[in-house]
Amino acid sequence: MIQKKVCMLGAFAVGKTSLVARFVKSIFSEKYHTTVGVKIDKKVVAGENGDINLILWDLYGEDDFQKVRMSYLRGSSGYILVVDGTRAATLDTAIGLNRNVEEAVGVLPFVVVLNKSDLTQEWEIDEGRVSQLAAQGWSFIRGSAKTGEGVEEAFQLLVEKISRA
Amino acid sequence: MKERRDQTPAGRDEVLPFPAETDELRRLLENDETETSAVLREVIDRVERESRQEPPELGELRGLMFGGEIDRLNRLETRMDDPSELAEDVSRRIAEGLAAKDPRQDLFKRALIPVVEEAIRDSIRRNPKVLVDVLFPIMGPAIRKAIAAALAGMVSSLNSTLENSFSWQGLKWRLEARATGRPFGEVVLSHTLIYQVEQVFLVHKETGLLLCHVTSKEEDIRDPDLISGMLTALQDFVKDSFSTDQGDMLETMQVGEYTVRIEQGPAAILAAVVRGAPPVEVSNRLQNALERIHLEKGTDLTDFEGDTDVFEDCRPILEECLDAQYGAGRSGEQSGNKVLRLAYGLIGVLVLVFGTWMFFSLRESRRWNDFLTRLRAEPGIVVTDYERRGGRYLVAGLRDPDAADPDALARAASIAPDRLDTRWEPYVALSPKLVVARARRMLETPATVTTEFDNGELKLAGHAPHRWIAQAVPLARTVPGVTRIRTDGLKDSEREAIEATGREIEAIRLGFALNAVEPLPGQDEAIQKLVKLLETLRDTAKIAGVPVSIEVFGQADGVGSVEYNRQLSQRRAEYFQKLFAAQTGGAVTFRAIGLGIAATGGETPAQRSVSFRVSVGEAAQVQR
Numbered sequence: 001m002i003q004k005k006v007c008m009l010g011a012f013a014v015g016k017t018s019l020v021a022r023f024v025k026s027i028f029s030e031k032y033h034t035t036v037g038v039k040i041d042k043k044v045v046a047g048e049n050g051d052i053n054l055i056l057w058d059l060y061g062e063d064d065f066q067k068v069r070m071s072y073l074r075g076s077s078g079y080i081l082v083v084d085g086t087r088a089a090t091l092d093t094a095i096g097l098n099r100n101v102e103e104a105v106g107v108l109p110f111v112v113v114l115n116k117s118d119l120t121q122e123w124e125i126d127e128g129r130v131s132q133l134a135a136q137g138w139s140f141i142r143g144s145a146k147t148g149e150g151v152e153e154a155f156q157l158l159v160e161k162i163s164r165a
Numbered sequence: 166m167k168e169r170r171d172q173t174p175a176g177r178d179e180v181l182p183f184p185a186e187t188d189e190l191r192r193l194l195e196n197d198e199t200e201t202s203a204v205l206r207e208v209i210d211r212v213e214r215e216s217r218q219e220p221p222e223l224g225e226l227r228g229l230m231f232g233g234e235i236d237r238l239n240r241l242e243t244r245m246d247d248p249s250e251l252a253e254d255v256s257r258r259i260a261e262g263l264a265a266k267d268p269r270q271d272l273f274k275r276a277l278i279p280v281v282e283e284a285i286r287d288s289i290r291r292n293p294k295v296l297v298d299v300l301f302p303i304m305g306p307a308i309r310k311a312i313a314a315a316l317a318g319m320v321s322s323l324n325s326t327l328e329n330s331f332s333w334q335g336l337k338w339r340l341e342a343r344a345t346g347r348p349f350g351e352v353v354l355s356h357t358l359i360y361q362v363e364q365v366f367l368v369h370k371e372t373g374l375l376l377c378h379v380t381s382k383e384e385d386i387r388d389p390d391l392i393s394g395m396l397t398a399l400q401d402f403v404k405d406s407f408s409t410d411q412g413d414m415l416e417t418m419q420v421g422e423y424t425v426r427i428e429q430g431p432a433a434i435l436a437a438v439v440r441g442a443p444p445v446e447v448s449n450r451l452q453n454a455l456e457r458i459h460l461e462k463g464t465d466l467t468d469f470e471g472d473t474d475v476f477e478d479c480r481p482i483l484e485e486c487l488d489a490q491y492g493a494g495r496s497g498e499q500s501g502n503k504v505l506r507l508a509y510g511l512i513g514v515l516v517l518v519f520g521t522w523m524f525f526s527l528r529e530s531r532r533w534n535d536f537l538t539r540l541r542a543e544p545g546i547v548v549t550d551y552e553r554r555g556g557r558y559l560v561a562g563l564r565d566p567d568a569a570d571p572d573a574l575a576r577a578a579s580i581a582p583d584r585l586d587t588r589w590e591p592y593v594a595l596s597p598k599l600v601v602a603r604a605r606r607m608l609e610t611p612a613t614v615t616t617e618f619d620n621g622e623l624k625l626a627g628h629a630p631h632r633w634i635a636q637a638v639p640l641a642r643t644v645p646g647v648t649r650i651r652t653d654g655l656k657d658s659e660r661e662a663i664e665a666t667g668r669e670i671e672a673i674r675l676g677f678a679l680n681a682v683e684p685l686p687g688q689d690e691a692i693q694k695l696v697k698l699l700e701t702l703r704d705t706a707k708i709a710g711v712p713v714s715i716e717v718f719g720q721a722d723g724v725g726s727v728e729y730n731r732q733l734s735q736r737r738a739e740y741f742q743k744l745f746a747a748q749t750g751g752a753v754t755f756r757a758i759g760l761g762i763a764a765t766g767g768e769t770p771a772q773r774s775v776s777f778r779v780s781v782g783e784a785a786q787v788q789r
């Protein structure tokens with residue numbers, strides 16, 4: 001079977017682990033356990049030319065004192081950039097991370113998930129910035145690890161992008 | 166070349182005088198190889214030209230005399246003209262030169278060294294992997310041998326020491342068997358199992374993806390591809406965290422009773438999960454397997470795109486690595502393994518220490534992050550710079566003196582203030598929270614007054630002493646950030662108290678007997694109350710500094726003339742005016758007003774009275 005490595009990237013507590021848990025095990029928990037180092041999971045998805053075994057690398061979130069090490073990105077076929085829709089600053093973190101990845105390992109397919117879409121009341125992300133980045137070729141998917149909205153689509157879109165890359 | 170020079174003079178020089186050109190040629194051949202071909206061509210041309218001009222006999226004669234030489238020249242010519250022959254010749258000479266023991270040739274070798282070195286350096290600089298890949302199959306075995314030798318030395322030197330220190334083990338095993346209820350034999354077996362290679366993973370180095378996996382166990386192993394990924398992630402982590410040197414890699418890990426041995430190749434990693442303590446042979450076998458895989462699957466590995474099917478053929482190679490050894494009756498080796506077990510135990514401790522360190526460092530990092538977030542969220546604090554140096558933290562920025570206390574924030578984030586250095590430049594923040602804090606501090610606002618700030622307007626509301634209001638309201642305009650003030654919600658608490666007392670005073674009415682100027686007896690209680698109220702009024706007015714005046718109205722009944730009654734009422738009022746003026750000591754002003762006959766009309770005793778009206782503030786001043 002074809003295997004592909006995919007990384008989950010983003011600021012801390014944006015919901016990377018929760019998205020993987022929703023995608024792989026269809027579960028969600030309100031509890032927050034920060035990821036130490038890397039957690040690896042897998043899921044078989046349908047690709048254009050048969051099944052693909054996605055190996056998901058859920059990396060610890062970036063914060064002011066812990067930058068994400070780019071060596072984890074080595075050999076990745078693509079990545080999901082996770083942004084917390086209720087914290088505008090996490091979009092800046094995502095932009096920075098994306099730049100780092102492109103400098104360290106080159107341009108790879110990626111999909112941005114604007115997570116926590118269930119929390120519409122607290123939504124902070126400016127539509128203008130999103131459309132601006134979309135114009136630069138960024139693919140955004142509004143989703144929620146809690147409700148499951150957009151999760152399947154995000155991974156599927158990434159797989160399509162990887163098969164076409 | 167050496168031989169040639171020795172030969173020539175001895176062999177022919179005396180017999181045949183060679184033409185000068187040949188001599189020149191020889192000299193050149195013998196000395197300066199680099200110029201040889203150009204000069205040679207010229208010489209040969211000349212010989213040819215001359216031979217054409219000469220009569221044939223001369224040529225024949227020359228042929229007879231120097232036949233051998235001409236042949237040699239012709240041979241030389243063809244050799245020089247044919248590039249492949251020339252190349253072969255030159256390379257043979259260089260090889261001879263390098264092999265020669267002659268010190269002059271040594272110079273040649275020495276001259277070559279920097280060139281070769283530079284070429285290698287250049288190649289490594291451009292792409293180190295090329296050279297490493299080339300050397301891997303050669304260097305692997307050599308390195309293995311060296312390591313094996315070193316380890317063997319260590320093991321044997323420690324053997325005897327350990328043999329004794331572990332001699333009570335048999336007893337321990339018996340105890341263990343009794344405690345766990347397992348047969349003694351099984352316990353011994355489980356302990357004397359030197360090692361068993363239970364699983365072998367072939368992992369693609371760059372992606373961490375599992376290429377092939379074999380296991381000695383019957384049951385299915387859960388998620389080998391997750392293990393494979395974790396191994397790679399760990400490698401990356403260890404490499405990033407502990408070494409600056411590219412070559413240093415995680416080689417052994419202790420996970421419970423398992424040892425994970427990891428062998429590195431240029432494009433793939435072989436990891437073996439071993440129960441017990443693996444001897445060096447295990448590593449050797451793994452290394453061998455890895456080298457074979459690189460040899461057979463080199464291009465599949467470098468061009469790997471995620472398709473693992475091609476690595477199915479590696480399965481037999483991996484299976485060869487699955488083996489076990491029991492240590493019963495082989496005490497020497499067993500002890501050796503104890504040494505190794507000890508060594509791996511140490512590694513386990515290291516991993517544990519490292520894990521703990523990770524935990525604390527991460528927890529601390531989260532705390533600092535929390536602290537920094539709090540600081541940044543705090544109005545009146547602008548963090549311009551922060552740094553983590555050693556175990557200490559430095560935070561610098563701007564801070565409004567009225568902003569929250571950073572030390573308190575640090576404590577709230579469970580950070581010891583003694584590990585925190587802060588440098589704050591004072592500045593004036595205009596955020597509402599700060600303007601309010603500043604206003605409260607500058608105005609010494611009492612707790613009964615609320616402050617609100619909105620868009621430049623400071624709204625003061627609630628109760629405050631008269632004096633405070635008088636000072637604070639003009640001062641409020643000078644607070645930085647405040648452009649307007651609103652005080653309609655502000656209540657003068659003393660004035661209110663005075664007014665309340667006034668109302669009580671106004672409710673009192675004193676009665677008189679017909680024609681009397683002094684109040685009727687039996688009204689002592691009312692008069693006492695009046696006196697008390699007046700004292701309160703006097704005190705509050707004094708503190709507040711508010712003018713208070715009281716009008717004392719005297720009234721009379723309709724009995725008698727109007728004028729008489731006017732005077733009577735006036736005297737009744739004056740009686741109280743005098744009485745009270747003495748009582749209040751000038752803090753309150755009194756005015757006696759005789760109203761004459763009460764407007765209510767008739768001739769009732771109720772009309773004979775004295776009553777009061779209290780005025781405060783501006784109203785009181787007008788009264789005066």
Ligand SMILES: Nc1nc2c(ncn2[C@@H]2O[C@H](COP(=O)(O)OP(=O)(O)OP(=O)(O)O)[C@@H](O)[C@H]2O)c(=O)[nH]1
Pocket residue numbers: 010011012013014015016017018019029030031032033034035036059060061062115116117118119143144145146147
């Ligand atoms: N309401 C809501 N909460 C979410 C959603 N996704 C994640 N969360 C919550 O956000 C918190 C953080 O989620 P994680 O998945 O642990 O975040 P993370 O990005 O893995 O965090 P780190 O590992 O620390 O970098 C948890 O309390 C989750 O329950 C979502 O879609 N909606």
Ligand SMILES: [Mg+2]
Pocket residue numbers: 016017018033034035058059060061
């Ligand atoms: Mg996480």
